[in-house]
Amino acid sequence: MLKRGQFHYHCSHLLILFITLICLILVPISLEAAQKKKGKKKTPALNLPPLKTQEQKMQLLGYIRQTMPTHRIGRRISFSSDDLDKALELELGQNTQRFAKQIDDETFVRRVYLDLTGNLPTPETIKTFISSRSSNKRSNLIDELLETEAYARKWSRYWTSVIFYDSEANKNRISPKALEDWLAEQFSKGAPWDYITVMLISATPKRNKKVRNDYGQKYGPNNFVLACENKSTELASQTARIFMGISIKCAECHDHPFDNWKREQFHELAAFFHPYTYKMPDKDDPKVKTVVKPRFLLGEKPHEKMKSDARRVSIAAYLAYNPKNYWFARAYVNRIWSELIGDGFYDVDSLGPDSDVIHKPVVNRIAANFRYKDFDPKWLFRLIMNSKVYQRDMQTISSQSELFTSVRPSRLRPDVVAASVKKLIGEDKKLHKEIMQVFDMNPSLPQGALEGSIQQALMMMNHTTLQSKLSQSELKKQLMKLSDQELVDALYLNVLARHATTEEVERNLSYLKESQSRAEAVDDLIWVLVNSTEFRTKR
Amino acid sequence: MQTDALLHLNLNRRGNVSRRNFLQSAALGIAGSSILTQFQLNAAELKKEGRSCILVWLAGAPSQMETWDPKPGTPNGGETKKISTQTPGIEIAHYWPKIASVMNEIALIRSMTGKEAAHERGTYHLHTGHRMMGIERFPHFGSVVAQEIGDPQSDIPNFVSIGQTLSSGFLGVQVAPFIIDRPGQLPANVFNNTADSRQQRRLALLSQQEKDFAEAGAASLVKEQSKLYQKAYLMMKSPRLKAFKFEDEPQAMQEAYGKSQLGQGLLVARRLVEVGVPFVEVRSGGWDMHNSVFKNMERRAPDVDQGLSQLLIDLKQRGLLDKTLVICMGEFGRTPKINARPPVPGRDHWVRNFNLLMAGAGIKGGQAIGKTDANGQEIVDTPVEVDDLFRSMCKAMQIDADMELHTPIGRPVKLVESGEVIKGLFG
DSSP, rough: OOTTTTTOSOOOHHHHHHHHHHHHHHHHHHHHHHHHHTTOOOOOOOOOOOOOOHHHHHHHHHHHHHHHHHHHHHHOOOHHHHHHHHHHHHHHHHGGGGGOOBBHHHHHHHHHHHHHHOOOOOOHHHHHHOOOOOOOHHHHHHHHHTTTTTHHHHHHHHHHHHHTTTOOOOOOGOOOOHHHHHHHHHHTTOOOOOOOOOOSSSOOOOOOOOOOSSSSSTTGGGGHHHHHTTHHHHHHHHIIIHHHHHHHHOOSSSSTTTSSOOOOHHHHHHHOOOOEEEEEESSOTTTTTEEEOOOOOHHHHOOOTTHHHHHHHHHHHHHHOTTOOHHHHHHHHHHHHHHSSSSSSSSOBBOOOOOOOHHHHHHHEEEEEHHHHHTOOOHHHHHHHHHHTBBBOOOOSGGGTTTTTBBOOOEEHHHHHHHHHHHHOOOOHHHHHHHHHTTTTTTTGGGGOOOHHHHHHHHHHHHHHHHHHHHTTTHHHHHHTSSSHHHHHHHHHTSSSSOOOOHHHHHHHHHHHHOHHHHHHHHHHHHHTTTSGGHHHOO | HHHHHHHOOOTTTTSSSSSHHHHHHHHHHOOEEEEHHHHHHHHHEEEEEEEEOEEETTTTOGGOOOOOOOOOOOOTTTTTEEEEOSSTEEEEETTTTHHHHHHGGEEEEEEESOOOOSSHHHHHHHHHHHHTTTTTOOOOOHHHHHHSSSSSOOOOOSEEEEOOOOOOGGGGGGGGEEESSTTSOOOTTTOSSSOOHHHHHHHHHHHHHHHHIIIIHHHHHHHHHHHHHHHHHHHHOOOOGGGGBBBTHHHHHHHHHHHHHHHHHHHHHHHHHHTTTTTTEEOOOOOOBOHHHHHHHHHHHHHHHHHHHHHHHHHHHHTTTTTTTEEEEEEEEOOOOOOOOOOSSSSOEEEESSSEEEEEEOOOSSEOEEEEEETSEEEEEEOOHHHHHHHHHHHTTTOOOEEEEOTTTTEEEEESSSSOOOOBBOO
């Protein structure tokens, strides 16, 4: 982890070298201009320390990080959930009248569990939480869940899916599992997002020819580069997409200085990742190629003599530590916000001509503070989840102006649906795999663009194993022992993680009463809840 | 009507369910009885008119010079020989003897020219008619067909894909592809052991459960889910389900299509078209031949050769070819020049000229449109752009290519932005 004061250098000359490199990395434009004025001068030699191993790279990046001005600012500035609510109210203006009301404890506990652990809370958890008199119980629960393994696992799964979803890499040359495990470890120990990112971007996986299918994939952080098949163009577009939220597919963006995204800019970015001389193919004739020099999106140029390993380190630095690159922090903030609230300030990863940033002052403020807090993921979760925005009732909104006046009911991701089913019937690997396939969804698409399918409906309605296991489940056995009234309550608590409403109780009681076979009727009631939209939705 | 009341929620403009509707449908739900007979009636009314399309997708982009535009004896030609076809003057690669024998039904387009040389982007362009740009997700052509000529009340999906494919984009779940992985079997989970009366009781109770959730603020999700459940239930009861499997299909016919995954998929496609499904895609993989293109072609072509030629014969014999458009294509072409990739060279991505095959639905067979130069490097006659192709597909399907589709934010986009119907394609 990168924390201040952690790095001790034995040799002072090494420190001087670092400082030279930092100057080269962070003030390239002025240097460039100065050189031009004096006419052509030979590029000075670059005496970098070796940057071969991941440790060496991280040591350098750690030093750059320490020098970030945001470190000092961060000590003085605070931004609380209340500040967030106020900032958003200011932005929403008149629409604050449409604010949905704050959720009750029961809805809160389900929502927080799903968001932080990907699991439903147990009936006991729900009951304990509701009956607790503590005034801080909501924020305490958030804190508590952020320290669980389930939290680290849920979010490592999410990011692994983000990185691999569209990857066309050969399955033998990647290991999503290794990436997931490594990410889980990072999230678990609270590693900052910049650290995780620079580890991923600056990795240079090496092939071990002695071992069959060993492309370095067993080492988790190598897998971002491997997912991009180590192709410069793919690395460029995925880096921009995942870590800056910018779709290079767009011809132009509204945001300065990215407007008029030029084809050259993309290839300059790609050149960064290329081990040798990068050549851009001609638009009309792919045979014609022109040499393109590496240049980052804000104009930063690496030292000409920089070797490719060092270049990857420098692009990681430009990405995470150039104070002008606020896209980096904002992309992360927007993703997490999007996951928690159901809508983003812009569609994740697609900052393009059709997706303006809505309530930009708010997202920019969160992003700036995320940076002040040294990119601490847990800080962001606390900020959002303790706010009123997060704790509002769900509502289907019809216009963009109503955005963030309520929380969007969101489809649960396939692993969460699978976990909810597992909770009812126990472990079943085959069924788990089927659910993952049938409920598959692109983690980078906004909730509004996601769709259900007939296959999903058919599966939940008819799947033989699922039906028979539900019918023989522990839950069913338990329910059968209870009185009708208790049965209905236990049923809703176990399947939907909430108490049944009065109407639901009445309806289910009369169903039980009218049925000839109580066992069959209980199967029916379980079936109904498992097939309900609510079962696969975060409310 | 009863099905609507049973499974559809009557949402008012603000997305809420009115109290009256709620009570009405709750009452109806429990009482609903003769629903099954209604479904059967609907199902019996198969679409007699209207057109269908079968898209045979060769994923990975097949080489034009190893398919319909061979150049033997030239520096780029490689090992591929050419054979004459049933139509004098048209010669194709030697991997395709059976296609050669039905050339009178086929129009070859030898002068396609595209813009996307990456698989994902090419697949998108050739499936939607639009290039991948921004966040707009254009619908698969199959979804457009399903929307325009499919029966919205149909008891089986209007768009079936055997193998994964693109989605319906902004047209939504109503016209999304129904994907099956293994041809010749019923779709997964389409059956259960629950008596229908009990099934209906469950659905009625479910619809009330759903109303509560819709009222609690999840109206749009509930609306979509109810639509899907209605369709799923209709499908479970559909007599047309048997089109998915072919126990009633003569053994000889099954063999005529070939026992391959693709051959069986094409047989399912024909059966689906026969019962009125307007769009079926059948996918064949493995056409990305960077390495050993000739050997790979020898391995891959026979299944498609057999299945596709049999499909045309079969459709013709059943009088379905006049109304069924058959297209066989991939996302782009491959470099005319053989690459130097060790150990066995192949061909790389190439988008400047490629080819495809069309038949049926009024298309004049026995012709090759467009021409490339001797070395297969340049188009020398009638270049055909993707827009031209889509315009022609629309004409074959009797869909207005200038029609406007509406994105979720209400922005109108033209189904096909420019181009012209390919000259001479139709008789």
